[in-house]
Amino acid sequence: MKMGSEGRLSESYGEIEELHERLKCARTNIPDPTVKGRLNILLFQGPSIYDAWFSATSNQVAQVLLTLPTSFAQLGYASGVALQLFYGIVGCWACYMISWLYIEYRTRMEREGHSFKTHVIQWFEVLDGLLGKKWKYVGLAFNCVYLLFAAITQLIACGSNIYLVNDGLNKREWTYIFGACCLVTIWIPSFRNYRLWSVFGLITITYTSWYMTVSALVYGQAPGATHDGPNSLVLYFTGATNILYTFGSHAATVEIMHAMYRPVKFKYVYLFATLYIFTLTIPSSMAIYWSFGDALLENSNALSLLPKSTARDVAVLLMIIHQFVTVGFAVTPLYFVWEKILGVHQENNMLLRASCRVPIILLIWFLAIAFPFFGSINSVLGCLLVTFSVYIIPCLAHMVYFCNSSIRAPSVEKPPFFLPSWTGVYVVNTFVIWWMVAVGIGFGGWASITTFIKQIWDFGVFNACYQCLQTS
Helix, strand or coil: CHHHHHHHHHHCHHHHHHHHHHHHHHHHCCCCCCHHHHHHHHHHCCCCHHHHHHHHHHHHCCCHHHHHHHHHHHHCHHHHHHHHHHHHHHHHHHHHHHHHHHHHHHHHHHHCCCCCCCCCCCHHHHHHHHHCHHHHHHHHHHHHHHHHHHHHHHHHHHHHHHHHHCCCCCHHHHHHHHHHHHHHHHHCCCHHHCHHHHHHHHHHHHHHHHHHHHHHHHHCCCCCCCCCCCCCHHHHHHHHHHHHHHCCCCCCHHHHHHCCCCHHHHHHHHHHHHHHHHHHHHHHHHHHHHHHHHHHHHCCCHHHHCCCCHHHHHHHHHHHHHHHHHHHHHHHHHHHHHHHHHCCCCCCCHHHHHHHHHHHHHHHHHHHHHCCCHHHHHHHHHHHHHHHHHHHHHHHHHHHHCCCHHHHCCCCCCCCCCCCCHHHHHHHHHHHHHHHHHHHHHHHHHHHHHHHHHHHHHHCCCCCCCCCCCCC
16 A cells, blocks of 8 residues: 555656646745846746756757867768767766656655755765765766866867957967856856756857858868778777767756756656757768868867858857856856855855855866867866766666665656666666776777877967967
8 A cells, every 4th residue: 555655656746846846936936027027037037848958958069069070080970970879869868867866866855854945956965865975975076077177168169269250369368258257157046047048058059050061061172171080099989989978968967957847857858959969960060071071180170160251250159158158057066066065055145155156167267278178178078077977877876776676666767668677777777887988988088088198298288379370
């Protein structure tokens, strides 16, 4: 009888949670009848499933869109397309594991009477609640370092892109300016306030990708363009790891889910976000590689190879807006962690919270100036951090937590229709873990670190204008 009531509660949890969230918002966010209040709700209050889709899609691919054509030069057409599809599917699976564990944790906590009115649940807290302190610290370390460097690469890319429009300042000087602009992210309370930014993010990335595709086809093949890839193991696995990084951008999954009325639906949100991203990344990568070929091996920013025009300048400016938004997506979970360490996370005083966040963005700013190699940083991120943070740890945590049949029986989520047994779920998780260890960390780590060290020797740290024709 107990199991029956438990099962009914599990099955209706999504509807109960949605009602709970709507009632909470009605109590705590009393609508402001003024025009200003209505605009604020329309533009900045985003707890719906559609807002989550905008956030997930905008966050999934940013400056890496500009480096994917280089990955095709390293991999060739066949491997480039195949690995995008493969890592997209694997990314959806890993994100599904994260969302499953989040719902399991939140269900347990709310049944015990815990309220999350002013507290944002994060991935390391899910691991702590379900598996204990050791898992918490491992998850916290990998996620924080990954998000830190993800924010750094976005900031580096801002300086790299604006230089294409205005080379009056070198890339390092532009990074100074955009680092200062990114200070405004300290004022964004949570992912529920990203509605306007995430919509902008989707519009900008869509325009940029289709501009790259159409412009490359109109431009035609550059004189002497060759397509020799893949021509070395180092380049091949560097490119493969960059694609792994592209579809491993779900380190902020829990924070985005927590902002939703109904987080149980996020597994579908991320799937449709990935399908949309395929329509942007595959055509643009293939078109740019067809047009410029192996010249991409010498320049990791695809926009820099396209002829200067008003349309390209618009693409550059829109891409900068997108990268600015993505800095916010990456740094906001770090702000939450830092607030919890300082004990100010549940404070209503936003001025206090914003002041405490400043050291985080200053650290990101400094590191972006020191290491301006955003193409190779993506690959290093993929092999050393993304593999663990958003692939291995979620899959392994799911296997460990549900190893006992007494835990599996009352699970809120059940195995998907295409894998109706728990054995099937374990088989997929095992495959993902071993693939990431062997290919992502092993071969990918060797290739990416080799490339990164070579670029440090070639260009040095604090380079004023990395990959510029002429250094200012």
